[in-house]
Amino acid sequence: MGKALAVSPLAPAAFPALPEIDGVEFATAKAGVKYKDRTDVMLARMISGTVIAGVFTRSATRSAPVLDCQEKIGLESDKGAAIIVNSGNSNAFTGRSGVEATHAVTAAVAGALGLPERRVFSSSTGVIGEPMPHARITTKIEELAANLSPNGISDAARAIMTTDTFPKGAMAEVEIAGKPVKIAGIAKGSGMIAPDMATMLVYIFTDAEIARADLQAMLSDLNERTFNSITVDSDTSTSDTLLMAATGASGVTISAGNTEFREVLHGVMLDLAHQVVRDGEGATKFVEVNVTGAASDSDARIHAMSIANSPLVKTAIAGEDPNWGRVVMAIGKSGAAADRDKLTIRFGDILVAENGWVAPGYSEDDGGAYMKQQYLSITVDLGLGSGASTVWTCDLTHGYISINADYRS
């Protein structure tokens, strides 16, 4: 964490040009929570009437800010809202003082912006178990409030980074009922990424108008197919937070059944989820794992995650080794139904194995050449039913070890 990390080879060429979202303003500051000489706090303010939905880690050792958000998320209000996020300290496993720190920060934001405290959501990301120096944040709230600006979202994406090597953003603009609707999202995350979300913070903003229950249902459902379908290292953060704010400022009302908005939102979420994988700690390969023909969708997901989390599969990918035997191993150990002799395995379009053995036309040279690509797909058909699942992961490299063996030093 001390040293600057090289930007991931899988990083997008540039941070996207995110549109301003009517009704949302951002500010960032250098609070010195842990990092020096960089922004580490971001504040977002939303206008009155904004609807907020959220999805959070299911960890049994959730951080104080996550517990606080979960208490507040269902409360309705016609007031504005705010989100305050710091990097450098996760305020997780910090006992009673952690609860007090969260309260101190959200109360300071509420006071500065004239909001009820229940409308101020907070996240903290960084080291677990160290006391949160919340005074470093609260002394910056007035400065943040004074600097709020509609075009500050790219700075916000940078302020929330920890071991991330690039800021993550995605956007969409769509016309609904003849009027433009915008979505802009930012995310952070590169390690401790696994189902039940990750050390992943995601904030998505739209100027659409949508009922809270509808937004929450849409967000929860899409989350399963995006952020909950990526894994870097099988570890699950205590701090994962996905918040979405709909300001309604566009005047376009989205009904629960609006598939157009839903698909566009899905695209933004998937883009951000993929960017988290592309910034996986030490990652050099982006891998899509498709499982089809499983006895059920949940079986397919178990197999897909077993492949995507297997250290032996992930090190083989790092070594550009088409070691499909390890895919067989991961299927075998997953606990979900499989019949060795009905498996079909493909690397990209290359048929590697079928009928319980290597495919007759398969050559190691073809497999080896394929594995040299940066973007890989592994497809397993189980030949048992119609269950299917797709998850995304990265390889396991020396970079992951280097980053995590001296994280706190």
Next chain:
Amino acid sequence: MGKALAVSPLAPAAFPALPEIDGVEFATAKAGVKYKDRTDVMLARMISGTVIAGVFTRSATRSAPVLDCQEKIGLESDKGAAIIVNSGNSNAFTGRSGVEATHAVTAAVAGALGLPERRVFSSSTGVIGEPMPHARITTKIEELAANLSPNGISDAARAIMTTDTFPKGAMAEVEIAGKPVKIAGIAKGSGMIAPDMATMLVYIFTDAEIARADLQAMLSDLNERTFNSITVDSDTSTSDTLLMAATGASGVTISAGNTEFREVLHGVMLDLAHQVVRDGEGATKFVEVNVTGAASDSDARIHAMSIANSPLVKTAIAGEDPNWGRVVMAIGKSGAAADRDKLTIRFGDILVAENGWVAPGYSEDDGGAYMKQQYLSITVDLGLGSGASTVWTCDLTHGYISINADYRS
């Protein structure tokens, strides 16, 4: 696999002096299955009346030899028995030809030793999915049969090694009803080690006389607390095999309730299991994870394995970083019951965290000094009930990546 690996820093000082077991003979040969210029096949022959029990991987993609052993293991016979093992090729996911290869090898042994084929057990360990060149083994059977010797067990331990950096053996001698009884065991394994056993082959021999059902029950039960309680990388092999042969040649009959023999056997199995962890691929630290105070024993095991398999915990240990926050994370993600504010965490005897936060007397200097040791213990008390579990693992280092990213090259 191509290059010689440095011996694990956690290796025992020397291979133990294993006693000859009355009624068992060993031979080894250089068959060139994959490796050149080293032994890669071992044969063990047991006298008439020998009882065989076994435990096997639960992988859904089990290898042909494992399936063959499982078919044979329950069959009684007053004939002798044999075990034939090769390294270099696992004969797993090799379709119909794999079944034929297993049959060819066991039939050749049966013919050479005058045994029914159902009394010949085989194991294969090495790369998955490559055709087994079984003729290289069958042409060596006569040579193996001619060289059988009561004192060949240490050579056998060497012949079954793959990425192992040292041969693994353990023994015990105990007096029961005034007569000596001996146990000698060998094992191989260093990667793909996880619950449901591992790429682990274990062969234990005793001159005790014991009914097959009693031996099987004892072996299965002790297996849960030894080989099934270690993990190197959370990956589960398609080939795991634990076979135990009781020749009865000592004339000492062991009843099902004999706790003395059971405890001695437990010690041998635990010793071998620990040696597998001490040879974990790239391991520099041996870690015991104790979980107490869980709602149930099975909850305790889930927590213990979640800690022991967490890449972030294991990389922190590699970096000698007392990063107890990652232990909190692993508890939180495991899915078993936990209450953040009732957790107690200890590194060795050092109280690190309690009551939902770092312990008042804990200092990072103490934690850091402790982590420099080679043998570490992490103890978590959940404060919920009386469930307990102990598992053993190693750290996750650059060595693991190096070994597994170019295993086949």
